[in-house]
Amino acid sequence: MMAKQPSPIRVGIVGFGTVGQATAAIIAAHQAEIVQRVGRPLEITAVCRRHFPADLVLPPGARVVTDWRAVVTAPDVDLLVETMGGTTTARDVIAAALRAGKPVVTANKNLLAEHGDELFALAVQQGLPLGFEAAVAGGVPVIRAVAEGAAGDRLHRVFGILNGTANFILTRMQQTGADFTAALIEAQAAGYAEADPAFDVDGFDARDKLVILARIAFGGRVTPADIPTLGIRAIRAVDIHYARRLDSTIRLIASAARGPAGVEIAVRPWLVPLHSMLARVEGVNNAVFLDGQKLGLQMFYGRGAGGDATGVAVVSDLIELASDLGAGNLAPKLLAGFGAGSPLVLSQNPEPASWYLRLTVGDRPGILAHVAEALAHEGINIDSVIQEPHMEKQCLSFVITVEPVAEPVVLRALGVINQCPFMLEPVLLLRMDG
């Protein structure tokens, strides 16, 4: 006896690359679980990409098209998946699909960080959901967790390690003593970094994800341009070495914290204790921390990227939207705090923190006195000075850590120090736990 097959919910995929293909493969492999949860199967009826190589595995029965317009308004597509990336065509694709009345699932953090306002406002206007769990931390369900936390608690802070490529590089520098360039080449060889790695190593990818998390956590608007962003190119093997002397290592941290003066938000490298959870996040993994009044500190950890993990998140969103579609209950869920909202008040008055200063100098007598004088002039207390013996005198690195002080004060002192003739390059400034 065969069970009667209910009519499928039809999915169109625009952008059939790694994530799009993983999404199709997961739907094929987990159709039984999908039917169990949605009540109806998912069927991929159309896939769109620029070229279709002969060896590309296609979902059985799916139309292949090269013009996205042939998918987003097609009558045989109930739900649209956008996995093409970029911020120009992808924006048109999602907007056109919403205007055509189709719910959308996207993994495109870059687009949401840049044009989230417009797209979420359109979704709310159309009364349609726009799923984006896959946009942050791959398969780790952080979007929902942050939204739940924001709905039932007062969140103080959301922060974490949001870029797997930068974290892989820092982890390899820590494990092997390699310099940045060598670790980057290793990341590229392993397929974790692009030929042009700027988006990952200069912190822009983490910044886009932080825009999304901060908006959900604090319910206000913030744009990538609002976020001071510093990547990891200036980190040297000697910094990892000195970090270890301080029982610490280095991580690229994206953080948004709500304080009395507003939200402090930044992407920058931090010195973190070796025994901390942040330090335990290694390789291409991501971790999102959430600090709430009632919930205390929560952490969500896992693979932050890769087609499979991202595909699982896309399918998870698809299952939810398909269930709601099947029940005739589509609504712009999770978007309430995102689409609307006045701009977040950003703090102009940062809280004091401890700092790590690495100076690279041509050695000669009196350098430490000069530097100490510049710090003292700003009222900054030195906590420790570390200089390895037997370093090359022409290019010597040493480290000063200072007691908690607000960043603008440190920057004033660095303005003076960086002008000194013995300085071979600007001071590297890392934040430490406040």
Add this chain to the structure above:
Amino acid sequence: MMAKQPSPIRVGIVGFGTVGQATAAIIAAHQAEIVQRVGRPLEITAVCRRHFPADLVLPPGARVVTDWRAVVTAPDVDLLVETMGGTTTARDVIAAALRAGKPVVTANKNLLAEHGDELFALAVQQGLPLGFEAAVAGGVPVIRAVAEGAAGDRLHRVFGILNGTANFILTRMQQTGADFTAALIEAQAAGYAEADPAFDVDGFDARDKLVILARIAFGGRVTPADIPTLGIRAIRAVDIHYARRLDSTIRLIASAARGPAGVEIAVRPWLVPLHSMLARVEGVNNAVFLDGQKLGLQMFYGRGAGGDATGVAVVSDLIELASDLGAGNLAPKLLAGFGAGSPLVLSQNPEPASWYLRLTVGDRPGILAHVAEALAHEGINIDSVIQEPHMEKQCLSFVITVEPVAEPVVLRALGVINQCPFMLEPVLLLRMDG
């Protein structure tokens, strides 16, 4: 201009203790966010408990009743919250509410572990949701994460630290060198342990939570009685000391792993490396790890108990159920894999693992030779032997770690060793990473 207030969704709470009161307080404090997400406010119309002390803070306008029957079938209750605990009356309360057509939210892991089959089958039969995010790991949204993982990936293993009280005790033993009894008294003084701590320290609470997680992860039935369970009473200060000699510490781990021979499932103390994420979970915190083919290793961490964190999870379930109720889209979500399902096939043939054996003996010549002979007889290879110098000879503890071997083989050797006249108590056996 005043916005028109939509009609509220009415909530009845049976069991108005710590969690019930926290739930009411969170609803009162976050009504604006709730309206934003549900479209309508939540109103608590009835609370039930045995006695109402004069100083108890009650939700404004709520009826107070002492008979749960006056809540579960009442026409002014749309959604029922069960936060009374226990497995007898609570079972009747939930069953009666479902029979009366009311969706239910519960935090009662003990009840779900014991009678989940019956209650979930009833929910499915009634076409109603039964929310239980609060039953495992307090405010950390692990139920949904495991369900999502199971829907879009093949999960190999779910494991973690599921009891905050036991973890507090082990952490204090590690931090202060205290023995089990002293750390337990400290936990009781801090309000983290009951006067009768058996449920927490003997592993039963962790076992109930593991039942719930394993059922969702693997989609089959398992009962508390199926799970070999060992608590932490036998852990001594000397074990923490020897653990540190092995760069490790001790955690109570609940684990269900799918292997070729079936699911291996147990609650027991493990020796875990000091640098591991498991060791970094300290105090009353919980952590759930999920290992999937596509997702890799995920971890969800946070406060596992306490009224506030559990209340946030209850409210999170309430928001979801209220949204669905408001949209006329109630369905027994997340229960598909839970209510039905054949029993999980449990492995009768455990995988090899490394083991820590602590022996407590009255010292005399030849003991190590005897023990080594008993291990060799079973083909077990010794990896290390650690004995601190200058221990008291009348009651001396030493440790043997052995290379990977299946548990039944170790148990056969221990059967022989425990019979030896020099043994003052049975060998303490801790699992190490396989």
